[in-house]
Amino acid sequence: MKRAFKMPGFSVGFIMAFTFVAAALISFFWTPYGTSGVDIVNKLHSPDATNWFGTDHLGRDIFSMIMVGARTSIAVAIVAVGIGVLLGVPLGLAAAARKGSLLDEFIMRGNDLIFAFPALLIAILITAVFGPSAINAIIAIGIFNIPVFARLSRAGALSLWTRDFVLAARVSGKSRFRISFEHILPNITNLLIVQGTIQFSLGILAEAALSYIGLGAQPPIPSWGRMLADSQTMVSFAPHLALFPGLAIVLTVLGLNLMGDALRDLFDPKLRRDRQ
């Protein structure tokens, strides 16, 4: 962790991403103003000392809405990554442990199939069937994360299965299942962390897109994507409505990507040795 912070990319990225995580956490206890009340008298104020980011068409404070919106974005993205890791990693490990078997073939072809559905189409299908909500957005993004982690852990595990320490474990009589979890998994954690960071940022973007088209979090839950959708017709005379939620998305995603890139560089020397 210390080494990571010595990399400028990681530090800058961490500060950007952490700002929004902190904002989300603080919003549970405090926001400058409430986000559910309507205050028509003070609608569409430009940014000033009382409303730092201005107010929206219902007079709600945009700064407060962005803080609460961070909650939605981060929660959706984290749970979606969690689904991908919890289901994808065991599948990938199982496929690698029985490489070439029917199970391997079945898992990998199943993954190909999910890959053929862009996340947005999965979301459309799910919302068409179950109706739009934050939960369904999580499921849609989460399903798409499963093959990502399954492929990654399979590829990472395959290169490890040929190594001497795995052979030693097999000789000592450990089952493939135990080897996968006791020896393979700890050695692919780095890969998973890097990919997790990237999928997290993709999840934020996907949540924003789904909320923007009305398939994600529903009112009155504030979400960055829906704030942008609400602002669309007013952007020409109240640009601040679109500016701040958009910047929040860009900065969070940029921060996470910078962190992911820095971590990959940090872990890379080891990866390179693994490949040889």
Added chain:
Amino acid sequence: MLIFTLKRLLSLGLSLIAASVAIFFVVEIIPGDPARLMLGINATQDAVDALRTQMGLDQGLLARYWLWASGLLQGDFGISYTYRVPVAEMVQGRVWVSLPLALYALLLSTLIAFPIGIIAAAKRGSWADWLVMGGTQLGVAIPNFWFAMIMVSILAIKYGLFSAGGFPGWDEPLAALKALTLPAFVLALPQASILARVMRSSLLDTLSEDFMRTARAKGRTARGAMVHHALRNAMIPVLTIIGLQFSFLLAGAIIIEKIFFLPGLGSMIFTAITQRDLIVVESVVMLLVFAVILVTFLVDITYALVDPRLRRRA
């Protein structure tokens, strides 16, 4: 090459069957009666029964799947409940907006990404490289619908350079192309950023290969070695990404169409969702997935043409 193509063709067929089964059953697991769901709570039992018969809901599950899937194969997508016209007819008018938009964006993405990716790789570590890496990092992070809103308010509303939305139809090809230009550019930007980064890293990998040194030792100029040896070898990962991007562009087009009020498959699918016209949703999603699987197939074939090693391995 023939055996390779046949194998791929078989896998294409299996993927299509699996995808159609998946889509069919997702729509099937709706709790309650789809006919009742589509008609709302005030519908009479007669109307619900009529719709059930029309949708084939009075038949068994397998029979229904067969009816739907065999219909798709013959270009029969079912009949939209809301509009009472064949879905195939509705799709026909709109596919000529969505498909050109995605292809236009793919073209733009490639045209933007290739030169900047190549420059960044050729001048690694220079200010140009830094600029490209920084710019593409930003390009990936900016949500394209937000970028679209900004572009519309600046380029279209303030300066009037582009239309803010709408589509004149292909009877006026130039006007149609102009109407698609800004949407396609917005759609292409994140993909171009990704593609440029892949192009750069793939080229850098290739440039460090022994055969590149050999090429230079034979007396090739740096430019000659790049064009004749490096680029072709660096194309495999780039082609993969281009193939994958098409599916993102096609799906992404759905959102961008909404912003620019383009009458494509996207707006159709959203209207269908709000009207609970599930026959339309089911068929359009299947059509898009078909396009994605088909493109993956074409990319695989292109690989084998570019890289003979892959033919033998398969």
